[in-house]
Amino acid sequence: xxxxxxxxxxxxxxxxxxxxxxxxxxxxxxxxxxxxxxxxxxxxxxxxxxxxxxxxxxxxxxxxxxxxxxxxxxxxxxxxxxxxxxxxxxxxxxxxxxxxxxxxxxxxxxxxxxxxxxxxxxxxxxxxxxxxxxxxxxxxxxxxxxxxxxxxxxxxxxxxxxxxxxxxxxxxxxxxxxxxxxxxxxxxxxxxxxxxxxxxxxxxxxxxxxxxxxxxxxxxxxxxxxxxxxxxxxxxxxx
Amino acid sequence: xxxxxxxxxxxxxxxxxxxxxxxxxxxxxxxxxxxxxxxxxxxxxxxxxxxxxxxxxxxxxxxxxxxxxxxxxxxxxxxxxxxxxxxxxxxxxxxxxxxxxxxxxxxxxxxxxxxxxxxxxxxxxxxxxxxxxxxxxxxxxxxxxxxxxxxxxxxxxxxxxxxxxxxxxxxxxxxxxxxxxxxxxxxxxxxxxxxxxxxxxxxxxxxxxxxxxxxxxxxxxxxxxxxxxxxxxxxxxxxxxxxxxxxxxxxxxxxxxxxxxxxxxxxxxxxxxxxxxxxxxxxxxxxxxxxxxxxxxxxxxxxxxxxxxxxxxxxxxxxxxxxxxxxxxxxxxxxxxxxxxxxxxxxxxxxxxxxxxxxxxxxxxxxxxxxxxxxxxxxxxxxxxxxxxxxxxxxxxxxxxxxxxxxxxxxxxxxxxxxxxxxxxxxxxxxxxxxxxxxxxxxxxxxxxxxxxxxxxxxxxxxxxxxxxxxxxxxxxxx
Numbered sequence: 001x002x003x004x005x006x007x008x009x010x011x012x013x014x015x016x017x018x019x020x021x022x023x024x025x026x027x028x029x030x031x032x033x034x035x036x037x038x039x040x041x042x043x044x045x046x047x048x049x050x051x052x053x054x055x056x057x058x059x060x061x062x063x064x065x066x067x068x069x070x071x072x073x074x075x076x077x078x079x080x081x082x083x084x085x086x087x088x089x090x091x092x093x094x095x096x097x098x099x100x101x102x103x104x105x106x107x108x109x110x111x112x113x114x115x116x117x118x119x120x121x122x123x124x125x126x127x128x129x130x131x132x133x134x135x136x137x138x139x140x141x142x143x144x145x146x147x148x149x150x151x152x153x154x155x156x157x158x159x160x161x162x163x164x165x166x167x168x169x170x171x172x173x174x175x176x177x178x179x180x181x182x183x184x185x186x187x188x189x190x191x192x193x194x195x196x197x198x199x200x201x202x203x204x205x206x207x208x209x210x211x212x213x214x215x216x217x218x219x220x221x222x223x224x225x226x227x228x229x230x231x232x233x234x235x236x237x238x239x
Numbered sequence: 240x241x242x243x244x245x246x247x248x249x250x251x252x253x254x255x256x257x258x259x260x261x262x263x264x265x266x267x268x269x270x271x272x273x274x275x276x277x278x279x280x281x282x283x284x285x286x287x288x289x290x291x292x293x294x295x296x297x298x299x300x301x302x303x304x305x306x307x308x309x310x311x312x313x314x315x316x317x318x319x320x321x322x323x324x325x326x327x328x329x330x331x332x333x334x335x336x337x338x339x340x341x342x343x344x345x346x347x348x349x350x351x352x353x354x355x356x357x358x359x360x361x362x363x364x365x366x367x368x369x370x371x372x373x374x375x376x377x378x379x380x381x382x383x384x385x386x387x388x389x390x391x392x393x394x395x396x397x398x399x400x401x402x403x404x405x406x407x408x409x410x411x412x413x414x415x416x417x418x419x420x421x422x423x424x425x426x427x428x429x430x431x432x433x434x435x436x437x438x439x440x441x442x443x444x445x446x447x448x449x450x451x452x453x454x455x456x457x458x459x460x461x462x463x464x465x466x467x468x469x470x471x472x473x474x475x476x477x478x479x480x481x482x483x484x485x486x487x488x489x490x491x492x493x494x495x496x497x498x499x500x501x502x503x504x505x506x507x508x509x510x511x512x513x514x515x516x517x518x519x520x521x522x523x524x525x526x527x528x529x530x531x532x533x534x535x536x537x538x539x540x541x542x543x544x545x546x547x548x549x550x551x552x553x554x555x556x557x558x559x560x561x562x563x564x565x566x567x568x569x570x571x572x573x574x575x576x577x578x579x580x581x582x583x584x585x586x587x588x589x590x591x592x593x594x595x596x597x598x599x600x601x602x603x604x605x606x607x608x609x610x611x612x613x614x615x616x617x618x619x620x621x622x623x624x625x626x627x628x629x630x631x632x633x634x635x636x637x638x639x640x641x642x643x644x645x646x647x648x649x650x651x652x653x654x655x656x657x658x659x660x661x662x663x664x665x666x667x668x669x670x671x672x673x674x675x676x677x678x679x680x681x682x683x684x685x686x687x688x689x690x691x692x693x694x695x696x697x698x699x700x701x702x703x704x705x706x707x708x709x710x711x712x713x714x715x716x717x718x
Binding site for chain 1: 240243244247250251254255417418419421422423424425426427428429715716717
């Protein structure tokens with residue numbers, strides 16, 4: 001569903017993404033781990049077509065993102081680290097507008113309220129202007145927007161930042177549900193615990209390279225933590 | 240898709256305080272300008288109308304007087320060929336009373352009164368002196384000459400672009416800075432669609448407001464529509480085009496992906512350059528390259544010539560009659576006052592002719608230069624178009640002056656032989672003296688003048704906007 005082939009992007013001579021090869025199948029939840037500046041966000045931006053690759057390709061559903069910028073976005077839903085919404089509109093209005101742009105202008109008010117409820121946004125907040133929202137509430141509207149889009153692939157950039165533990169837990173449940181429906185998920189995160197908990201695979205990224213890739217089946221949190229730290233300290237040299 | 244974003248943008252604009260401030264300001268400025276223009280216009284029109292009515296009354300009175308005199312003369316069995324100073328004296332009718340001519344204002348004159356100061360619209364045509372001699376006393380408040388009047392043209396040319404820029408300097412920069420752009424462009428929406436929707440919603444608001452307010456001003460001020468439809472339509476087209484140019488420019492500046500603050504500064508500099516700096520620079524260069532002799536020098540020269548001519552008038556008269564033996568009187572004492580004046584004026588006109596020609600030629604050169612360089616600034620181009628549309632521009636005025644000149648010649652032809660023939664001006668002569676009928680310029684003439692500048696402005700807008708849209712393809716959504 002999502003595939004990066006020799007994907008490369010450099011900013012001012014420093015490579016943000018360096019010959020990245022990655023394939024995420026429907027139903028998979030791939031957690032991209034790595035320190036700040038490892039290239040996680042750039043990878044997501046490349047899949048969204050927000051930035052052009054220097055070489056290599058990012059494909060969504062078999063389509064090259066660079067060549068089919070609009071078509072590929074139909075299959076993608078995206079939740080950034082900080083969901084920024086139109087402050088003068090209510091949460092519901094924001095959801096309605098962005099889902100209409102996604103091509104779903106057939107949703108009823110009930111449907112839209114349903115998505116907000118699924119994302120755990122308090123009902124009374126839905127009709128308040130977003131300028132009164134906390135970061136977590138905005139994040140929940142972002143989740144609702146992604147859910148409503150009913151996309152085949154989900155790009156998540158630290159989606160749970162600003163969420164309280166229970167909301168984070170709810171979000172994990174949502175992700176599992178989506179995964180069962182066959183949605184491919186690429187999630188950049190710092191949260192090792194969440195990665196083990198919800199991910200089917202984890203990848204560790206450093207200096208734009210994927211230095212390790214593991215399935216989470218028999219992986220325990222302490223093992224992953226140890227492995228992660230070893231990579232960061234340079235104790236393991238990737239082959 | 241465009242429709243959805245358009246509706247959304249309108250909703251955002253509606254909930255934004257800036258929009259309301261801008262619109263309120265615009266309404267206030269336009270209405271004030273309309274009322275102000277109306278006042279200026281009424282004042283000017285009033286003076287011209289008064290002069291003409293006064294003249295018409297005087298002609299009727301003089302005719303009655305002449306009739307009464309003739310009746311008395313018939314009773315007393317005196318020859319009707321004799322006459323004294325008064326209503327039966329040809330010089331009195333042809334030169335002292337003269338014939339006032341005025342350029343009638345168009346229904347749109349109140350939209351752009353500014354320039355009518357530079358071009359006086361009422362003159363007195365007299366048999367003995369040329370038009371130029373009569374208009375030297377036209378003075379205007381220099382401050383008003385500099386800034387123009389606060390009329391609709393002023394608001395459209397100077398302030399309307401500022402209001403447009405206030406709504407467009409952060410066309411996409413604001414969304415990029417707040418982060419909504421990322422979420423928006425994660426949907427299957429092209430950036431160019433978004434930009435179009437933003438430009439269209441804002442132009443619908445501000446250009447729409449300009450058009451509606453112009454119609455309102457037109458109706459509110461009681462301006463008559465008759466004969467004004469074409470001009471009014473042109474005015475609306477020019478207003479829309481000028482607005483479109485500023486939108487195009489804002490789009491181009493936004494397309495480079497700089498911050499909203501940087502865009503605001505760049506656009507403010509553009510405004511300053513097009514609206515203030517370039518026009519004054521062009522004027523300074525024009526008056527340096529083609530200096531027009533000062534009006535004061537002209538008036539002084541004219542006074543000197545008048546004195547000399549008066550001293551030499553009898554001498555000149557003799558010389559004049561040598562040149563025109565066919566009208567030479569039989570004896571010297573018949574050379575009366577009227578003849579002396581005609582000869583004097585002719586001599587003055589002759590002496591001043593080179594100065595006049597120099598003055599007019601320099602002015603023409605200056606205007607040609609200004610017109611050519613005017614294409615550097617869309618504001619100057621639009622200014623000329625608005626004046627042409629309103630009928631207060633130089634072209635209509637020049638056409639009027641040509642008609643006045645032709646009428647002057649007719650008037651002179653009619654009266655001067657009478658002066659020299661020493662015949663009385665009879666009451667019946669009042670009915671057959673020439674009358675000035677102003678012949679209005681045709682819509683085709685107005686259109687003809689406007690075609691090139693309109694096409695130019697369209698092209699400029701297309702180039703600026705098109706380049707902007709092209710540049711938007713490389714817009715950095717993320718840094």
